[in-house]
Every structure is written in C-alpha cells, then in structure tokens.
Amino acid sequence: MDQLVALCKRRGFLFQSSEIYGGLNGFWDYGPLGVELKRNIREAWWRDMVAAHNELEIPPGAPSTYEMVGLDCAIIMHPQVWKCSGHYDLFHDYLVDCRESKRRYRYDQVQGRWVEAKGQRIFVATEASGDEGLKDVEQKALKFFNLRAKQADALRWDGPLASLTTVNDFSLVLGPDAKTLGTLTAPREFNLMFETHAGALRDESSKVFLRPETAQGIFVNFKNVLDSTRVRIPFGIAQIGKSFRNEITPRNFTFRSREFEQMEIEFFCHPSTSRAWYQYWRDRRYRWYVELGLAGERLRLRDHSAEELSHYSCGTADIEYAFPFLAPGEFGELEGIAHRGDFDLRSHMEGKLTRQGNELVVELDAEGKPKHRGSGKDLRYFDDQTKERYAPHVIEPSAGADRAALAFLCEAYQEDMAPDENGVPTQRVFLKFHPRLAPIKAAVFPLVKKDGMPEIAREIYADLKPHCNVFYDEKGAVGRRYRRQDEIGTPFCITVDGQTLADGTVTIRDRDTLRQWRVHKKDCLGELLQRLR
Structure with missing residues (x-):
C-alpha cells in the first residue's frame, strides 16, 4: 500500500489537502491524473446506469422495463429534512476520549488484547488491526510492564484481538496513546453531521447541515420529478454529488474521509415487486465492478444478517473489496444495496418513524405528539391504470466514487519484469486500468x-x-x-x-x-x- 500511496502523490493522482500548511486530516485533493480517473468512474456509472439505459427493453434479470432520470440537489437543505429522516437523532458514532493524550477514538474501532504480567492483568488497546495490531499491543505491553523484547515470554496473553466494546471496566484499559491505565472516558454519542449557519445570524433558527448523504434530496423531490416528467413506476432517480461526515478517525488513505462523493440511485417500485427489483440491482451493481476490472477473490457480494440491518431496511447487501491496508480476510465496503421499503417517503409525509415490532410508526414525544413532524404533503404514487394509490418501495444502490477510485487504483497496481530501453530486464511498475477508466x-x-x-x-x-x-x-x-x-x-x-x-x-x-x-x-x-x- 505504501508504494501505491507514493505513486499517487508522485504522479499526480492524490494529494493531502492543504499540504503546505501541514494538511487537514480526512480531506484529499485529486491531482491532474486523479481527477481524470474519478471523472471516468463517474461517467462510466452515469452512462451505464442512466444515459445508455434502454427503457424499451427488459434488461437481463429485471422484472420489467423501467425508466431512469437524473437529479442534482443542493448540499444544504432544510433542517427538517434531517430530523424526519432520522439523521438528526440517530446519525452518530460512539466515541471515547483519552484524558492523557487528549485524543478521541471511535469506540467500535479500538481493539486490544488482555495480557497479564507481574501479577497485573490489563487490556492493551490499539487503533491498528491484524498483524500490525498484534505487534502494536505487544510493544505497548512490554513498555508498560518495563520488559525488554527478549522477555516477551513473560507476557501471558488471553485471547485474540477483541473490540473495546467487550470491555466492562475501563480502569484496566491502557489507551492507544496512553502510558497509564484508566485514561479513557466512557463512550458517548457524537453526531456526524457538519453544522453551519445560513444567513447573517448565528443562532438555532439559522442552523443548517452539510448533507451526510445525497439520498434525502431525491426523496424530497420525488413529487417534483413525478409532476415534471412522464415517468411511471418502476423508475429510478440517479444523482452524483458530494456528502460530508465528521468522521472521528478518518484513516486508510481516502477510504474513510470527511468529504466524499456518492453515486446513488433511488429506485421506486410497487411493493409487490420490490424483492425482485432488490435482487436485480444487487446483482447488476456487482457485475458493474467485475466488468470494469474488479474481479477474483478480492471482490465479494455479502448479504447482511438480520442483526446488521438498519431499522428502515428490509434487506441489504454490500459489495466489498479486500483493500491492501486491511488485515488478511478483511473486506471494506464499496457499495451498499438497500431495500428501504416505504420508510423514506413516509418519513417525509408523516414525520420521523421508529420501528415497533414489525411496524414503522411515527415517533412521539413526551406529550404524545410527533417528535419531528413531516411535511404533510402526499408523496404517494397514483397509478392511473389500476387506480391504486400507494407509497412506493425504494431500492437504493449507493456507491462511493472515492472508494471506487481507491479500489480501482489498488487493483490496477502491478509490478513485473520488462526490458528497459537497453533491452535489460528491470522491474516495471504499471497501473492495469480498464481502458474506460484510464486517465x-x-x-x-x-x-x-x-x-x-x-x-x-x-x-x-x-x-x-x-x-x-x-x-x-x-x-x-x-x-x-x-x-x-x-x-x-x-x-x-x-x-x-x-x-x-x-x-x-x-x-x-x-x-x-x-x-x-x-x-x-x-x-x-x-x-x-x-x-x-
């Protein structure tokens, strides 16, 4: 991975943002070649999903013909959008602070191992994973117990690397950057949306948010698209645009950034056909990556278990790639395909929804009123042929343009032996991009x-x-x-x-x-x- 990162900077694919001032963690700039690569990815996605789609023919695996249109929504929207969607209340990570190092960590991304030496048992924490994590905790343990490397046998380890979330007593935890025990605070919620203000006043009435996803702009424009076009269900609305999430610990090059670009489709269909459409988009989106060169054991399609599903989801599958910065056997998400049911349109009609058993109902406050009131607009679809009025179900293929670019870079990086200008075999570094993606x-x-x-x-x-x-x-x-x-x-x-x-x-x-x-x-x-x- 280090060789690829060095190549990306040397040849103008990616630069650390604001590098001359020391950089800004979680933000990246695309150089002359990087901007061409990313543009080619976006254009390939738009052409294959939208522009070249033939609405008169049934694609292989699809239940029927369908239409596709595009949209480009504002980054800043009415705050009520995020309250009704659930982001205002639920879009957060749990974090822990270190009183000693003053650093902040994502609670679910800190790992560690239990170890005992000199009559004391502690949990040594690290931000690393895999073999790197094992080496890191061993070095920290040796230093904490004042042991030399040749005395490593004095460390009695208990179990493999485990998440910090499994630890009940934080007084026994040696933080990732701490020298003493018990410096980590209890986990607390941290909202991931960036706040700003619209207008001259800076108070609660002017508070707005940079969008954490592009999807909600499509949902609130659903009626506008219906009224201004002749689309009929089933149809999809596609959008490419920037989103922002105040990640606590951005890391792994561009994989987890605070500013990123999404390529999303919200596909609206009748509830009776939604499972078939979910299967179609799940399979089609996987094939798209394969056709552009991500194939073999490093790419997989994984269905979520029932325990993993979001509260709104009727089914979700992730397209994942084995990025080289991950431990062997680990995969990182490239794209999620979610069956969102009628959750989003109902939320913007009725108000923020919560799940009670198998039902989605409007969440109420202490006074029995909707906690976050919806728009009150009728966002249902009326079929003038069957005379049926209903809230469509939504299938959402949501891809990250930046993660796709990173995956294509990782997959393309190759080394071999080839003759130089004098005919002498020497090591050659080359990027094996699909021709459609080559800058x-x-x-x-x-x-x-x-x-x-x-x-x-x-x-x-x-x-x-x-x-x-x-x-x-x-x-x-x-x-x-x-x-x-x-x-x-x-x-x-x-x-x-x-x-x-x-x-x-x-x-x-x-x-x-x-x-x-x-x-x-x-x-x-x-x-x-x-x-x-």
Whole structure:
C-alpha cells in the first residue's frame, strides 16, 4: 500500500489537502491524473446506469422495463429534512476520549488484547488491526510492564484481538496513546453531521447541515420529478454529488474521509415487486465492478444478517473489496444495496418513524405528539391504470466514487519484469486500468525529434485529441517514455518511427502485454476507439 500511496502523490493522482500548511486530516485533493480517473468512474456509472439505459427493453434479470432520470440537489437543505429522516437523532458514532493524550477514538474501532504480567492483568488497546495490531499491543505491553523484547515470554496473553466494546471496566484499559491505565472516558454519542449557519445570524433558527448523504434530496423531490416528467413506476432517480461526515478517525488513505462523493440511485417500485427489483440491482451493481476490472477473490457480494440491518431496511447487501491496508480476510465496503421499503417517503409525509415490532410508526414525544413532524404533503404514487394509490418501495444502490477510485487504483497496481530501453530486464511498475477508466487513453511519440517524425506525431495527436484524452511526448528515450506511461496506466502508446516515413504505418504498443503491432497512421483513431470500449 505504501508504494501505491507514493505513486499517487508522485504522479499526480492524490494529494493531502492543504499540504503546505501541514494538511487537514480526512480531506484529499485529486491531482491532474486523479481527477481524470474519478471523472471516468463517474461517467462510466452515469452512462451505464442512466444515459445508455434502454427503457424499451427488459434488461437481463429485471422484472420489467423501467425508466431512469437524473437529479442534482443542493448540499444544504432544510433542517427538517434531517430530523424526519432520522439523521438528526440517530446519525452518530460512539466515541471515547483519552484524558492523557487528549485524543478521541471511535469506540467500535479500538481493539486490544488482555495480557497479564507481574501479577497485573490489563487490556492493551490499539487503533491498528491484524498483524500490525498484534505487534502494536505487544510493544505497548512490554513498555508498560518495563520488559525488554527478549522477555516477551513473560507476557501471558488471553485471547485474540477483541473490540473495546467487550470491555466492562475501563480502569484496566491502557489507551492507544496512553502510558497509564484508566485514561479513557466512557463512550458517548457524537453526531456526524457538519453544522453551519445560513444567513447573517448565528443562532438555532439559522442552523443548517452539510448533507451526510445525497439520498434525502431525491426523496424530497420525488413529487417534483413525478409532476415534471412522464415517468411511471418502476423508475429510478440517479444523482452524483458530494456528502460530508465528521468522521472521528478518518484513516486508510481516502477510504474513510470527511468529504466524499456518492453515486446513488433511488429506485421506486410497487411493493409487490420490490424483492425482485432488490435482487436485480444487487446483482447488476456487482457485475458493474467485475466488468470494469474488479474481479477474483478480492471482490465479494455479502448479504447482511438480520442483526446488521438498519431499522428502515428490509434487506441489504454490500459489495466489498479486500483493500491492501486491511488485515488478511478483511473486506471494506464499496457499495451498499438497500431495500428501504416505504420508510423514506413516509418519513417525509408523516414525520420521523421508529420501528415497533414489525411496524414503522411515527415517533412521539413526551406529550404524545410527533417528535419531528413531516411535511404533510402526499408523496404517494397514483397509478392511473389500476387506480391504486400507494407509497412506493425504494431500492437504493449507493456507491462511493472515492472508494471506487481507491479500489480501482489498488487493483490496477502491478509490478513485473520488462526490458528497459537497453533491452535489460528491470522491474516495471504499471497501473492495469480498464481502458474506460484510464486517465490517459493513449500517448503519441515520435521516435526521434527529427526527420519529420514530430510533425507526423503531432498530426496523429491532433486527430485523436477531440475524441479522447491523449498525451504527446517527444522528450527522452522512447523506452523511458513507455515506462512513464505504464506507471500512470495509459493502455496504448503510438510511436512514429523510420518505417512511418516509408509506408505511413505506426507502432501501437499494449501496456499489459507489451505486444506491438503496426497500423496505418490514418487508421489510428478507429483502432484506438475500438480497443477503448
């Protein structure tokens, strides 16, 4: 993972935000190549899910035809949106503070091990996991008990790494950054929404929030979309946009950030067909990642157990990837596909809902009134053919553009042995992106800067540039130019050489196989577009 992080900075994929001032934890800037990669991911998602969708044909695995439309909602919305959705009351993590180090930790992300030495039994805590976590707690235990490394056998361990949530007596806990016992506070709630104020006054009446998800903007615009278009159920509303969560401990590169971009669909369907539609979107979204290069043992589709389900969910599946910063056997979420039932539309009609047994009912305050009152607007759908009026069920495929970019980077990173410009086998680093995602689709080189080769190469570059992102380079040995393009994931390199002057053909080199073949310079565009599909 360290090699990939270094490459991302060196070649302009990702930078720490505000780096010249020491950076700001949980925020990242996409460099010239990173912004192209992320844009390609967004465009692939939008094209495959929305723009290229044929509403006249039934897709494989779908119960019927359906329509798709787009939306772009404001980041800041009326505070009542978040009260009725449940975010205002429920969107929080539990945290613990360390009185010694003044640091704050997510309660459920701290692990540790019980250990006994010199007649004392303690729980040694760490933020690390896997093998790194085991090493960290051992070093901390040796230091706490004033033992040398060769005295590690004096430590009697009790069980594997376990969550801090399993510990009842915090007076026995050695915090992740503490030197003494009992410095961690009891866990308390911490709301993850960023607060700000709209207008000149800074009081409760002007308090607003940066949205923690894009979904609610779709729900509150459901009636607007119905009234302004001719869509009929089943149909989906798609949106790509920024969301913000005040994560307590952002970590693992861009995996857990405080500012991130979501690609979400809210798919509205009749309750009687909702299970079939959930299955369709669950399978289709998994195939999308596979088709773009995330395949094999590092990608999996996992259904949530009943205990994991959110209070609103009738079923949820996660598409997960085995990121290299995780311990062996661990996976991180790329996308969640949730069967949300009619929870969201009812919440914005009636008010904040809570589950009582198998029923969702309006949550009441101490006086028996709705705790957070809904809009009172009728957000039900009326079917003018069956004359039925009902609250549609919602299937939500919710993907993270930043996590997708990170997963595609991790999957693409490859090392092999290949001949250098002198024909000597040396280690080669390359990014094996799917051509649709590659930041630069092709590079055009003249073999040398003379004999008319640069002029021909510039003509080819000019022909290709209107159709895709291409790069022109005439500096240095051609072998080094190939290596530079390999390292940033460019799938094809086109070289103008001596034979070009004789018969008009150029060399095209494949990034992954290193195979080279010749085509006429006039056929470069057609050849390239065919291979970029």
